[in-house]
Structure formats: structure tokens, C-alpha cells
Amino acid sequence: MTVDPSLAAPRAAQHPVTRSFHGRDFVDDYEWMRDKESPETIAYLEAENAYTEARTEHLQQLSENIFAEVKSRVKETDMSVPVLRDGYWYYGRTEEGKSYGLSCRLKAAEGAEAWSPIELPEEGAPEGEEVLLDSNVLAEGHEFFQVGAVARNRETDVLAFGVDTVGDERFEVSFKDLKTGELLADRLDGVYYYLTWAGPNYIFYTTVDEAWRSDKVWRHKMGTPQSEDVLVFHEEDARFGVGVGTTKSREFLFVQVQSKTTTEAWVVGLDNPEGELRRLWERRQDVDYDVDHAVVGGKDYWLVTHNATGAxxxxxxxxxxxxxxxxxxxxxxxxxxxxxxxxxxxxxxxxxxxxxxxxxxxxxxxxxxxxxxxxxxxxxxxxxxxxxxxxxxxxxxxxxxxxxxxxxxxxxxxxxxxxxxxxxxxxxxxxxEVPGGYDASQYVAHREWVTAPDGAQIPVSIVRRADLDMSKPNPTLLYGYGSYEVSMDPYFSVFRLSLMDRGVIFAVAHVRGGGEMGRAWYDNGKLLHKKNTFTDFIAVADDLIARGVTAPEVLAAEGGSAGGLLMGAVANMAPERFRAIQASVPFVDPLTSILMPELPLTVVEWEEWGDPFHDPTVYDYMASYAPYENVTAQNYPDILALTSLNDTRVLYVEPAKWIAKLRATATGGEFLLKTEMVAGHGGVSGRYAQWRQAAFEYAWTINKITGLTA
Missing domain, CATH: 2.130.10.120 (Prolyl oligopeptidase, N-terminal domain)
Known part of the structure; x- marks a missing residue:
């Protein structure tokens, strides 16, 4: 099946507004899309979805084949290895045909020990099983569903669990008495990811402010309304977020206050949950430390990881x-x-x-x-x-x-x-287990090193079929991220098998801004060094092309979130290197976002990207690479952007504006936008829906660099 070339792409209306900072003006034709409640915005997103569906209709068979391959390689009815805790074996299991997992436990026999966990049956529930949470039941009637923090009180056997049915990562917490199976009357609304029990009667949790920053720690007493909860810590500095947790020794509760570069820890004994928090080391700019409790030789110690003596x-x-x-x-x-x-x-x-x-x-x-x-x-x-x-x-x-x-x-x-x-x-x-059989000898992985323009040595991971003919350029998918000191570590993927079995090489460029090569690797890819992330990625692409591993007409690039910023930047800087670019929830309008302190998670990002709001040098540097602002009249690779309407981390408006500007400005390239209308930063929920979405994304990329449609 072929795509109808006459199919008209949506053309977004232009409503120019001028952004003015530090004497610099930028005319933005599409900022109107930020109004999430506007019928014009929703109509545009829906028109883009319809266009993307029509332009990818010819990929239905390939997408369905990949989905079927993945489904055939996953043991759908499966169980995790049980963990022994307080006289019970705890485990999770999945059932064929069900989108979500079950959390379960089984009473342990006398004398059970962790070295030899019980073996669970291949099919069905073991005799005596208690189902603690069945997410399939909880998800009924909801288009989107995810469980947040889960915490069991060891003394009362009460389970606290948070549920999000929108995708905005604000959870409603319920409490289940595991002895009776009944839900208790207590409810907590607007909770973030942290839930920590302290003794039989208290649970600590965090909430976020309007900018989606985790700024408050609360103490809830069981049996009382949330309106009576006690605010035990409030961080007013907008650069910092807070978390709460306990030591494994069950001696201390910690409140950790953290920005991108600086931390401070407060502590109270778990035996005194109403006690006053005591500070450990006072925060010092750019000093990052983490503390745990150790008992050695009968004495109590703080075990401290810190960067005060070296990066x-x-x-x-x-x-x-x-x-x-x-x-x-x-x-x-x-x-x-x-x-x-x-x-x-x-x-x-x-x-x-x-x-x-x-x-x-x-x-x-x-x-x-x-x-x-x-x-x-x-x-x-x-x-x-x-x-x-x-x-x-x-x-x-x-x-x-x-x-x-x-x-x-x-x-x-x-x-x-x-x-x-x-x-x-x-x-x-x-x-x-990979049903249907998997032979590791059919695939090979190795590390290459590529020299960046400034001489830095960039690690590159390459995975492919062992029998692939390397005497000629091969279709290749080059993946990158490069932010927040996050490392892209090796892992096995059944989806990747569908890629490689169609003759595609998978490569990861471990660019600066990530954490693979130490703290300096991160520091040299952030703030006023951010462009190193982009030039590193381009250098890897150039090396793969120069060595004949691949060629521009069969090379695709992929990245998501901050990695989507990388995709947008290289699309502007080196469009001729790539046949196609896939950008998931891409951070492609960073300057506009970082200039709006009222937006979710903006001020906390200033230590990662810089503060263009107050510093014209940072403004100019970000303006020089921001993908949306640097779209020009040139030929681009084909681009697929994916986003979610309820994403609180990278707002849908960024890829929406980007695709609109690309379509209005570029002289070549096809640009598609797919928006999940009920989902968050992680996309759709439920394993089958997630597999179908991933199969669609892989089908688009495979088709672009191989021409395959099945």
C-alpha cells in the first residue's frame, strides 16, 4: 500500500506574539497552542493525529507484525522471584490477556530463608495466595492508570498505595488493611511519589506546588482527616525539591532537600515521629551529599557520599x-x-x-x-x-x-x-525467558570510541546481528540522551530483536551531559557547555558514516525528553546526516519554557540549563541552540514527534509548536505529530497499549531506513 501524496497536512494558524528579554525580541507564531483548554488547540492536535494516522496507514502490517513478535517473545503469564519479608513471600505476577500486574504474598513456612525462595506454579495462583493489589481491577473504567508509591506498615500490616488516572503524577492514596482486605477510611489527595511509614500510626508524604516542585513534607496520623495533617517541612527555595524516606536499619527518617547541584539532609528518629527534624550538614552551593545509617562494631555511624573533595x-x-x-x-x-x-x-x-x-x-x-x-x-x-x-x-x-x-x-x-x-x-x-527461543550467539555487542571535535573520546555501544554483512553500509538507529548525568547502560530488549532481525544496527552514543564517564562528562555537557552534547552526537554519526557502517540515507536518530532536545538540535545542525528522526516527548522549546518560572519544574532546571531569565549570556547561548527557535528554510529529515496532553515534565505545546514551525518553514521533509490525549510523560499505560505504541514507533523508523512495510 502506498501513501496518498495529495493528502494535505494541517497548517497551524499563526498568531504572532513577541517575547522580549534583555533587549532581545523573538516573534513566536504558535505560542497560542499553550492554552490547553482552547478548542483551537485541541482541534489542531486532533487534526495532527488524524494526519499522522493517515500518513502511517501503510505501516499497519509492519506495526502489527512487530507487536506480534514482541508478544510472542514475552512470557505473558509470569511471576517475579519471591522476596522474604516479615514471614511472607512477596512477589508480583502477570496473567496473559491482562494489561496490568498483581502484587501478591504467601505465608512463609517456618524456617524459610532468603537463600532458597519458594518456587511458584507456572500457571495460576499458588494455594494460599493473598492478592494485595490487582491493578487490572483498579484500572477499570480509566483510559489511563498508574500506581505511584506503595508502602506497607510492618507493624500494622496496612498497605498505602497511590493511584493516578490522568497522567499528571499527582496521586490519590488509599489504605488497605491486609489482615481483613478492607480499605480504611483514610484518604490522601494530591500526593507526590514519596510515602514513608513511621511507627504504627503515622505516614509521611510529599506534595508539589503549582510549578510541580515537591516542596512540602506532611505527617498524617491514621484515623484523622487529611485537613489535620501536620506540615513538617517546607522548602521555599524554588531551586530545591524534597523527598522523604527511612534507613534500612529502621532507626531514622530522612528528609532530603536537593537541587541539581546542592543538597541538605534533615533527620528524626523513627521512634519519635512527632519529634523535631534535625539538620546534618548545612547546604553549601554545589556541595552534594547523601547520608545513610550504618552500625559497625556495635556503634552508630553516618555513611556519607559527597563531592566536597572531588567532582x-x-x-x-x-x-x-x-x-x-x-x-x-x-x-x-x-x-x-x-x-x-x-x-x-x-x-x-x-x-x-x-x-x-x-x-x-x-x-x-x-x-x-x-x-x-x-x-x-x-x-x-x-x-x-x-x-x-x-x-x-x-x-x-x-x-x-x-x-x-x-x-x-x-x-x-x-x-x-x-x-x-x-x-x-x-x-x-x-x-x-524468551518464548520461541533465543540464541545469544546470533547477536554481538561491542564498544567503539569516537573523537569529538575538541578531542574528547566518546563511547559508542553497537549491537547487531552476528551474520550482518558489514562490508556495506547498513540501516542504523542511533540513540542518544545526554542530560542530568543519566547513563544509558546496556540492557536486553525484545523490541530490539525485531529491529536487528530486519538488518538494522542499534547504536548508542554516550554523549556528554550523561553520566557514563564520570561527573566531568556531565559537567561538560550542561549549562554553557550544552552544545557538546549535540556535536558529540554528530561526531558519532559522522564516524559511523565515514567507516562505512551506515550511510545518511539509511541512518535514523532517536531520543526522548531531554534526548528530544538533542534530536531537535541535530536536526537543525546536521540534517543531511539522517534519513529520519524520532523524538519522544521532546524538550524542543527550552528557552521559552525556562523563561517562565511559573511553569512546572522550571526554576529547578536553571542549574542544568542556566538561568536565561536573569542572565543575558545564558539567554543568548540557549537561543543559539533551542531547536524551535532555530528552524530554518532547509531540507530536514523526516521527523516523528510523540507527546502526551497531560505531560507535566515536557508540555505538549513544545513538540506541537515545533512541528507546526517545521512544516511552515522547511524546504523538505515530512513532519508528523502524535499526541496521546489522556496520558503523561511516560505515554500510554498498560503493557499491551505500551507494546502497540512502541511497535508503531519502531515500524515508522524501520520503514524509513529499510523501506520494509511488513
């Missing part, structure tokens, strides 16, 4: 104290010193061991210290593959002597092991 952080400890009684950061006893080549990410603390995560050589790693007989040395967990991702956790219990180690790579389906710390023994508990 890549240091790990140290001191006896528990508060405020002025604490030593300076450089006076802490050092457990893991700062190194130029190692980025320390932080510890998880248990009674008998401390686990620390860190990055070296672009790979996340983990090491364990046995503290049963006092402070010791960290022992790194070692693996054979070049590119992999490891995660180390434990049973949620402080007393855990068995840790759960997760392992995956681009070619290895995820595995979960029990790791006995005392012996170093691994026990495989579960490996991701």
Missing part, C-alpha cells in the same frame, strides 16, 4: 552526630577515596555488609564490604562481558545476609541471582 565523589563515615557537632567533609574517615577515573554513585547499607555502586570505564560496577567484624575492604563483583549492567540489592530487611544481584547486557536476557556474602556463592534464581 567524582568520595565515600566516608563518622559517628552519628548533628549540626555543629559533625566533622567537615574532608575530616571524614575515607572508605572509598575520590578518583579521577571512578564516579562513586552511592551505597546501600545492611547490618552485615555495605554495597557501593560506581562507574569506571563507562560501565556501572558494584562492590561489597563485609562489616560483621568491623570496617573492611570493598570487593568488586566481576563479570566476563565487555558491556553489561549490574544491580545489587537485598531483601528489604536490614538483617539480610543474602543479596539479590541483577545482571543483563545487550545480548543477555536479564538474570537474577542470590549472592551469599559470606561465601561469594551465586545462585541463579531466574533468567528472562
Amino acid at each position: 567524582n565523589y568520595e565515600l566516608g563515615y563518622c559517628p552519628v552526630a548533628y549540626g555543629a557537632d559533625l566533622p567537615e567533609f574532608d575530616q571524614l574517615t575515607v572508605l572509598m577515596p575520590h578518583e579521577e577515573t571512578v564516579r562513586i554513585e552511592g551505597p546501600a547499607v545492611y547490618r552485615d555488609q555495605i554495597v557501593v555502586g560506581y562507574r569506571r570505564g563507562g560501565i556501572g560496577r558494584a562492590a561489597i564490604m563485609d562489616v560483621r567484624e568491623g570496617w573492611g575492604e570493598f570487593k568488586e563483583l566481576e563479570f566476563d562481558e565487555e558491556l553489561y549492567e549490574v544491580s545489587v540489592g537485598g531483601a528489604p530487611d536490614w538483617e539480610a545476609d543474602v543479596l539479590r544481584v541483577g545482571y543483563t547486557s545487550y545480548t543477555q536476557p536479564s538474570q537474577l541471582f542470590n549472592y551469599r556474602v559470606t561465601s561469594g556463592e551465586y545462585k541463579l534464581l531466574k533468567e528472562q
